[in-house]
Amino acid sequence: MSPMTLKPGSSAQSAYNLRSTLPESHERHTLSVLVDNEPGVLARVIGLFSGRGYNIESLTVAETDHASHLSRITIVTTGTPQVIDQIHAQLERMVPVHGVTDLTVLGAHIERELALVKVASTGEKRVEALRMADLMQARCVDVTLESFVFEIAQTSDQIDAFIELMRPLGLLEVARTGVAAVMRGKEPME
Amino acid sequence: MSTEMTGAEIVVQALKDQGVEVVFGYPGGAVLPIYDEIFKQNEIRHILVRHEQGAAHAAEGYARSTGKPGVVLVTSGPGATNAVTGMTDALMDSIPLVVLTGQVPTFMIGNDAFQEADTVGITRPCTKHNWLVRDTDQLADTIHRGFHVATHGRPGPVLIDIPKDVQFATGTYVAPEQARTHTYAPRTRGDRAAIEAAVELLERAERPVLYTGGGVINSGPRASALLRELAAETGFPLTSTLMGLGAYPASGPAWIGMLGMHGTYEANMTMHGCDAMFCIGARFDDRITGKLDAFSPGSRKVHVDIDPSSINKNIRVDVPIVGDIAEVLEEMLAIWRERGAKKRDVSAWWKQIEEWRAVKCLTYKASTSTIKPQYAIERLEALTRGMDRYVTTEVGQHQMWAAQFMGFDEPNRWMTSGGLGTMGYGTPASIGVQVAHPESLVINVAGEASWLMNMQEMGTAVQYRLPVKQFILNNERLGMVRQWQQLLHGERYSHSWSEALPDFVKLAEAFGCKGIKCDDPADLDDAIREMLAYDGPVIFDCVVEKHENCFPMIPSGKAHNEMLLGEASTEGAIGSSGAVLV
Numbered sequence A: 001m002s003p004m005t006l007k008p009g010s011s012a013q014s015a016y017n018l019r020s021t022l023p024e025s026h027e028r029h030t031l032s033v034l035v036d037n038e039p040g041v042l043a044r045v046i047g048l049f050s051g052r053g054y055n056i057e058s059l060t061v062a063e064t065d066h067a068s069h070l071s072r073i074t075i076v077t078t079g080t081p082q083v084i085d086q087i088h089a090q091l092e093r094m095v096p097v098h099g100v101t102d103l104t105v106l107g108a109h110i111e112r113e114l115a116l117v118k119v120a121s122t123g124e125k126r127v128e129a130l131r132m133a134d135l136m137q138a139r140c141v142d143v144t145l146e147s148f149v150f151e152i153a154q155t156s157d158q159i160d161a162f163i164e165l166m167r168p169l170g171l172l173e174v175a176r177t178g179v180a181a182v183m184r185g186k187e188p189m190e
Numbered sequence B: 001m002s003t004e005m006t007g008a009e010i011v012v013q014a015l016k017d018q019g020v021e022v023v024f025g026y027p028g029g030a031v032l033p034i035y036d037e038i039f040k041q042n043e044i045r046h047i048l049v050r051h052e053q054g055a056a057h058a059a060e061g062y063a064r065s066t067g068k069p070g071v072v073l074v075t076s077g078p079g080a081t082n083a084v085t086g087m088t089d090a091l092m093d094s095i096p097l098v099v100l101t102g103q104v105p106t107f108m109i110g111n112d113a114f115q116e117a118d119t120v121g122i123t124r125p126c127t128k129h130n131w132l133v134r135d136t137d138q139l140a141d142t143i144h145r146g147f148h149v150a151t152h153g154r155p156g157p158v159l160i161d162i163p164k165d166v167q168f169a170t171g172t173y174v175a176p177e178q179a180r181t182h183t184y185a186p187r188t189r190g191d192r193a194a195i196e197a198a199v200e201l202l203e204r205a206e207r208p209v210l211y212t213g214g215g216v217i218n219s220g221p222r223a224s225a226l227l228r229e230l231a232a233e234t235g236f237p238l239t240s241t242l243m244g245l246g247a248y249p250a251s252g253p254a255w256i257g258m259l260g261m262h263g264t265y266e267a268n269m270t271m272h273g274c275d276a277m278f279c280i281g282a283r284f285d286d287r288i289t290g291k292l293d294a295f296s297p298g299s300r301k302v303h304v305d306i307d308p309s310s311i312n313k314n315i316r317v318d319v320p321i322v323g324d325i326a327e328v329l330e331e332m333l334a335i336w337r338e339r340g341a342k343k344r345d346v347s348a349w350w351k352q353i354e355e356w357r358a359v360k361c362l363t364y365k366a367s368t369s370t371i372k373p374q375y376a377i378e379r380l381e382a383l384t385r386g387m388d389r390y391v392t393t394e395v396g397q398h399q400m401w402a403a404q405f406m407g408f409d410e411p412n413r414w415m416t417s418g419g420l421g422t423m424g425y426g427t428p429a430s431i432g433v434q435v436a437h438p439e440s441l442v443i444n445v446a447g448e449a450s451w452l453m454n455m456q457e458m459g460t461a462v463q464y465r466l467p468v469k470q471f472i473l474n475n476e477r478l479g480m481v482r483q484w485q486q487l488l489h490g491e492r493y494s495h496s497w498s499e500a501l502p503d504f505v506k507l508a509e510a511f512g513c514k515g516i517k518c519d520d521p522a523d524l525d526d527a528i529r530e531m532l533a534y535d536g537p538v539i540f541d542c543v544v545e546k547h548e549n550c551f552p553m554i555p556s557g558k559a560h561n562e563m564l565l566g567e568a569s570t571e572g573a574i575g576s577s578g579a580v581l582v
């Protein structure tokens, strides 16, 4: 089985994107939000999304500047352009939010996600899993005679594809981090 | 004075340094140290309400009528949860409140301690921001930031949750100037290019309208004054939302009445037919727009608002201006004058508006045997206009009639629950207003159902000698609900009337205030005069027509030009698609 036999999906970024097709007029945007790392800030952001009926495809958060107590939240969301604008404005007016950058609007940026993928198989399947992992630049970080744990740091689409490849080869479980993203070039986001 | 204090001392000191004169509150175990400090001083007045919801609405009335933030102090658990409706109300209507809640001691948080509630969790979506203070050293800074956040940008309620051990422990006090308030600095100055584009539209408009809202009141008296200049210099017609009444005087030449679901025919037709709309501090609420895709289809739209999230939320506008109303209007007027204050002739447009006005949309069928609710408001208006008067309302038909039949010439004189539509708002709000303006006439125009929701606050009025006048239009119905059931649900009046209503006169006597009942239009003027003359709180039971409907009305899901003007036009007016809307 090769990646080329997989069904092409909706995204222009990948020939084999398996994400569900977005409804017409909906867009997928990646927002980078710099916030005070104060208690409840994540609940506030998530509450905004659930309370107003916005979508979250993925959300990551961690402190990025220990000295000034700043965290960066990276949110991948979908909606009509009007809803995306609202999300931007709603985030921006929150008191602990320092700034919101819509990376999708700004253009050239890098998105990465990390996944740990556990595969259990023997014989031909085991060999094939290892070969595919190599092709997809996944690293083996744990191994037993009957299993592997692969680590893959890629775009979400490519991780989707890797997981699909592993499915017939003994996929057991997956843990994903969600997307982290920055702008290309030397300019900072804020 | 040492800067080391107990947390409870810090609370009181911070309030004093913030210029707080009045706190509306209710004590309990988790705020006893703060109450002890309040006991030891005389600068800050504490008003003991009868229910924490009442404290929040009273603080809203105080805030709206003064332009200052209202302050609430309640205990943990039920004290905090009881205040939730008031905070949500303040959030929807952009009212600055600072709510201080007691919390169980930090070491007991999370253990289901007595009267523990996750107050910051519960109130996160109904405050502009909230804090749980775990360290006495952070307390002063947090309270000062709370005042800053509540009153800057789009105003709103904030909550500060203070565990009891933090109140007892000592910490360092910081003055307001030293607090870390700079991190919250919403933009108040509008973009120059956008304001120029708006001025260009002022110059080119043939069929303009100024659509103003609560943001003008929020911005302060200077915004109202500038709005009046703008209206006078342009000669454009001006309408306002329910929340903006009084920013422009109802007696002014530009005034065409309130707009929206129960607004005037002329205001809504003007909005529908205009070619240039200047939205100043209003938020295109669904009570205004009706059917979105039929809303003012032929106009270019300017929107001035301090909150970027209000812009393009419901209606796409052509010229967005993010900024404070007063600052933006000042710049707009300056540019307009610089460029020679030229405008198109709008007399043809006014002629059209006068034709719409001639429809006399507020006409109702008079009666000599029963008091029509509209008549009652008209008489109340006639007998109090020109007095130093403040009006609060409850929620329902009476609220709309008050908006339609009373005129406000000054901002901050009209207090109503618009966004949340909270029955039970008016009585406590009237108390908060009266506390702020002890010498003024304060009237709560109420429906009997709403009034019963927070009537316990009459005890507060009597205790503090607050001569609030409770003017109850008693139709023995949940009138607004009944009206919708009549129009939408085939006159099936499911649970929309009140049986076993109290005798309001006896109730007044039981509270220790005056009760007046009137059911004859011939006696009404004298009865109102009696109410006004009485030096103390009055409960006025005005027995009115039971099945009167409030018109005009734009049914849900309809456009502005599909307005219902009276009973004759109501047959089958609301389709099933409109019925799902509220």
Ligand SMILES: Cc1cc2nc3c(=O)[nH]c(=O)nc-3n(C[C@H](O)[C@H](O)[C@H](O)COP(=O)(O)OP(=O)(O)OC[C@H]3O[C@@H](n4cnc5c(N)ncnc54)[C@H](O)[C@@H]3O)c2cc1C
Pocket: B092, B093, B094, B153, B154, B155, B212, B213, B214, B215, B216, B218, B219, B220, B240, B241, B242, B243, B244, B258, B259, B260, B261, B262, B263, B281, B282, B283, B284, B285, B287, B288, B304, B305, B306, B307, B310, B323, B324, B325, B326, B395, B396, B399, B400, B417, B418, B419, B420, B421, B422, B480
């Ligand atoms: C039974 C019932 C019927 C109703 N019917 C009607 C009706 O017929 N007509 C009607 O108009 N309303 C009606 N309402 C009220 C309605 O629900 C809304 O509350 C109201 O229309 C909103 O008013 P607003 O647009 O002025 O906004 P507000 O809620 O007052 O919001 C103010 C806006 O101004 C902005 N702002 C705040 N401060 C500033 C500043 N300093 N500078 C710039 N901008 C600022 C805010 O960001 C916000 O966008 C009704 C309510 C009830 C309960």
Ligand SMILES: Cc1ncc(C[n+]2csc(CCOP(=O)(O)OP(=O)(O)O)c2C)c(N)n1
Pocket: B394, B395, B396, B397, B398, B399, B421, B422, B423, B424, B446, B447, B448, B449, B450, B451, B473, B475, B477, B478, B479, B480, B481
């Ligand atoms: C707390 C609350 N519960 C329910 C409603 C729904 N509601 C809106 S108006 C109304 C009836 C109000 O009746 P009344 O106060 O007598 O005023 P009227 O409409 O008869 O003038 C009701 C139940 C509400 N707005 N607020």
